[in-house]
Amino acid sequence: EPEVTQTPSHQVTQMGQEVILRCVPISNHLYFYWYRQILGQKVEFLVSFYNNEISEKSEIFDDQFSVERPDGSNFTLKIRSTKLEDSAMYFCASRTYRVNEQFFGPGTRLTVL
Amino acid sequence: QQQVKQSPQSLIVQKGGISIINCAYENTAFDYFPWYQQFPGKGPALLIAIRPDVSEKKEGRFTISFNKSAKQFSLHIMDSQPGDSATYFCAADSGNQFYFGTGTSLTVIP
Numbered sequence: 001e002p003e004v005t006q007t008p009s010h011q012v013t014q015m016g017q018e019v020i021l022r023c024v025p026i027s028n029h030l031y032f033y034w035y036r037q038i039l040g041q042k043v044e045f046l047v048s049f050y051n052n053e054i055s056e057k058s059e060i061f062d063d064q065f066s067v068e069r070p071d072g073s074n075f076t077l078k079i080r081s082t083k084l085e086d087s088a089m090y091f092c093a094s095r096t097y098r099v100n101e102q103f104f105g106p107g108t109r110l111t112v113l
Numbered sequence: 114q115q116q117v118k119q120s121p122q123s124l125i126v127q128k129g130g131i132s133i134i135n136c137a138y139e140n141t142a143f144d145y146f147p148w149y150q151q152f153p154g155k156g157p158a159l160l161i162a163i164r165p166d167v168s169e170k171k172e173g174r175f176t177i178s179f180n181k182s183a184k185q186f187s188l189h190i191m192d193s194q195p196g197d198s199a200t201y202f203c204a205a206d207s208g209n210q211f212y213f214g215t216g217t218s219l220t221v222i223p
Contacts, residue, residue: 041215043211105156
C-alpha cells in the first residue's frame with residue numbers, strides 16, 4: 001500500500017541553524033501539507049501546497065518557513081533560522097484530487113538545542 | 114479561536130466497554146469530519162470519517178454520530194480493546210486544511 005515517507009526521522013540542530021525536512025508524498029497525490037505537533041499537544045496546520053504554489057498558510061508559517069517541491073517526488077519544509085520553540089514533530093500529508101482524506105507520514109522529530 | 118473542541122482529554126475504559134469521544138466545531142462551512150488514531154511516535158492514521166449530510170456512519174466497532182444542528186460529532190468505540198489504547202483526534206476540513214481537536218488519550222484496561 002502506498003504511503004507517505006519522511007526523512008530524517010529525528011533531526012537535532014542548534015538554534016539559529018537551517019533545517020530541511022523532506023517528504024515523499026504518495027505518487028498520484030496533488031495536494032501536500034505540513035503540520036506540526038508540539039509534544040503532548042494537538043496537530044497544527046502549517047501550510048498547504050497545490051500546483052506548485054502555497055494554497056494556504058497559518059500564522060505559524062512565518063518568513064522563517066518555506067516549502068518547495070524541487071522535483072516530481074519530493075516536498076520539503078525549510079526552517080531558515082531555527083528557534084527553541086520550533087522543537088516539535090513535523091508531519092507531511094498528501095491527498096489526491098476530489099478526495100478529502102489526507103494521508104500522513106510518520107513524522108520528523110525536530111529538536112532545537 | 115479554537116475551531117474544533119474535543120473532550121475528554123483522557124479516558125479510561127474497561128475492556129469490552131464503550132469509549133465515547135466528543136467534538137464540537139464552529140464553522141458551518143466544514144464539509145468533512147475525520148477521526149484520526151495516533152500511536153506514540155507514529156503519524157496520525159485515518160480511522161473513520163463522515164460528511165455533514167449523514168447522521169451516522171459505522172465501520173466495524175467504530176461509529177461516528179453527527180449532529181449538524183448542534184455542530185457536534187462523536188466517536189463511539191464498541192467492545193473497546195487494549196489495542197485501541199492510543200490518542201484520538203477529531204478534525205474538520207475547511208477544504209484547504211484540517212483543524213484538529215486537542216486529542217483524547219484512551220486507555221483500555223484489560
